[in-house]
Amino acid sequence: MTDTLTMPERASKATVTDSLSVTDNRTGKTYEFPVSEGTIKATDLRKIKTSDDDFGLMTYDPAYMNTASCRSAITYIDGDKGILRYRGYPIDQLAEKASFLEVAYLLTEGELPNAAQLDKWTEDIRYHTYVHTNIIKFLEGFRYDAHPMGMLLGVVGALSTFYPDAKHIEDPANRYVQRVRLLAKLPTLAAFVFRHSRGLPYEFPRNDLDYVGNYVNMMFSIGGKHEPNKVLQRALEILLILHADHEQNCSTSAVRAVGSSHVDPFSAVSAGIAALYGPLHGGANEAVLQMLDEIGSKKNIPAFIEKVKSGEGRLMGFGHRVYKSYDPRAKLIKQTADQVFAETGMNPKLEVALELERIALEDEYFIKRKLYPNVDFYSGLIYQAMGYPTDYFTVLFAVGRLPGWLAQWEEMLMDKDQKIARPRQIFIGKDERNFVPMNKRA
Ligand code: ACO
Numbered sequence: 001m002t003d004t005l006t007m008p009e010r011a012s013k014a015t016v017t018d019s020l021s022v023t024d025n026r027t028g029k030t031y032e033f034p035v036s037e038g039t040i041k042a043t044d045l046r047k048i049k050t051s052d053d054d055f056g057l058m059t060y061d062p063a064y065m066n067t068a069s070c071r072s073a074i075t076y077i078d079g080d081k082g083i084l085r086y087r088g089y090p091i092d093q094l095a096e097k098a099s100f101l102e103v104a105y106l107l108t109e110g111e112l113p114n115a116a117q118l119d120k121w122t123e124d125i126r127y128h129t130y131v132h133t134n135i136i137k138f139l140e141g142f143r144y145d146a147h148p149m150g151m152l153l154g155v156v157g158a159l160s161t162f163y164p165d166a167k168h169i170e171d172p173a174n175r176y177v178q179r180v181r182l183l184a185k186l187p188t189l190a191a192f193v194f195r196h197s198r199g200l201p202y203e204f205p206r207n208d209l210d211y212v213g214n215y216v217n218m219m220f221s222i223g224g225k226h227e228p229n230k231v232l233q234r235a236l237e238i239l240l241i242l243h244a245d246h247e248q249n250c251s252t253s254a255v256r257a258v259g260s261s262h263v264d265p266f267s268a269v270s271a272g273i274a275a276l277y278g279p280l281h282g283g284a285n286e287a288v289l290q291m292l293d294e295i296g297s298k299k300n301i302p303a304f305i306e307k308v309k310s311g312e313g314r315l316m317g318f319g320h321r322v323y324k325s326y327d328p329r330a331k332l333i334k335q336t337a338d339q340v341f342a343e344t345g346m347n348p349k350l351e352v353a354l355e356l357e358r359i360a361l362e363d364e365y366f367i368k369r370k371l372y373p374n375v376d377f378y379s380g381l382i383y384q385a386m387g388y389p390t391d392y393f394t395v396l397f398a399v400g401r402l403p404g405w406l407a408q409w410e411e412m413l414m415d416k417d418q419k420i421a422r423p424r425q426i427f428i429g430k431d432e433r434n435f436v437p438m439n440k441r442a
Helices: 008-013 042-047 091-097 102-109 114-127 135-140 148-162 170-200 211-220 230-242 250-259 263-279 284-295 298-309 329-346 348-362 362-370 378-387 390-414
Strands: 019-024 029-033 076-077 083-088
Touching: 019 284, 029 042, 076 230, 083 091, 083 102, 083 114, 083 329, 091 148, 091 230, 091 329, 102 170, 102 211, 102 378, 102 390, 114 170, 135 148, 135 170, 148 170, 148 263, 170 211, 170 390, 211 230, 230 329, 230 378, 230 390, 250 298, 250 390, 263 390, 284 298, 284 348, 284 362, 284 378, 298 378, 348 362, 348 378, 378 390
Parallel strands: none
Antiparallel strands: 019 029, 076 083
16 A cells, blocks of 8 residues: 555555554564554454453554544545545535535435435425524523523533434434434524524524525524625535534534434534534634734734744644645635625734734744644634624534534444444552541541
8 A cells, every 4th residue: 555545545445455463572472453444443452462361452542643433434534635525525616516505415415416305405404494482491591691602502402302203313214304403493593592692582584595594684684684695695605515524523523422322413413512612623713813803913923923832822723633734624715705805894803814824834833733724714704704703603613514413423323333432541540449437538
């Protein structure tokens, strides 16, 4: 196998004759393990023992830096070459030509829909956009300044109680209904969360509008009126497409891990939203804007960069576990930013961001560590120009990522290799000791 092959090419070339020989220097024994698809099975290592009662060798891999937790046919990334494909289709072609619902179908159902399939898919989703009005009572329980992501993960989890049938995850037709429900209802919930933050009356779904048009209308309609801006709506749709899946990222792994207990999909997706909330994941675009505010103007950039290099904080929106070159999504987002700012006028923070990127990309610290702008570096600026508040950005990410979570959940359930997610540990605590009564404790 050569290094110039892509992962799928390597996988197709791999044969069972590929193997790995390992000599255990503790015992002098040699073992041979099959190598398939560029991997060995971690459980094969358990055969390496020093004695019969030895548990066997394990791998230590905090944060799963080098562990494939599944075989997946959904999203392909080559981090060094900056390639991202959903089901084989390059992300730039999908961003240019597809609608978000087409991409959602592609991810969850496996192929691009034909015209009849897309009609049915769109109709099914349209039919389910309303949520039970009791959800509004839950929202009213949140404080006026509750973070939108905290509210969203709460109400999505709560939906599982409205659809107890969602527990029947063994039934494919039932799983389809739950996928449709989630895709239909998440924009409604996401808009309700926004209206709650603003103290605005809830705007109910309008099923004469398309997916993005309806979402934007529920967000911004005042007194039942909203003048849609088609350029901004398409820009939002592109951003949703760019976020729709990203293979085994933190939130997707959370959905898979929680879903592996066979809980209903509303609960599993709620766990994904919780993971996305964190500032090292979906929360980063919010953090980028805070960072740009903190920097204030171009003249303060060199001092800020020095602070980052000395270990005081990070350059938010830079760096990625997988991409070690320019994130292909960041390139497309930069193009989208131009279209949006032509409509809304220039965001003064964009100048700071462009200069920050220029300086960072020339700086030895960032070059050496292969730190490039990621999807979050420019997305926040666009969202802000479109009128979304900073703490709402991650909600938009969640709406975009939902098809990916659902596709990965389905794939996990159908995968015969999968069981309940349950890592091992290296125990480093105290050995057995006797209970100490209170009057004898230090
Ligand atoms: N700013 C400054 N230094 C950085 C940054 C950054 N944004 N990211 C990584 N580094 C440095 C680390 O300090 C480390 O340096 P060292 O080798 O001298 O210790 C080196 O680069 C490697 O960093 P790791 O933390 O090991 O990289 P990892 O793959 O674990 O982290 C992550 C990836 C979490 C995205 C990281 O780059 C980061 O924190 N970026 C900022 C937050 C961000 O933008 N997150 C959004 C990610 S995209 C998404 O979730 C959609």
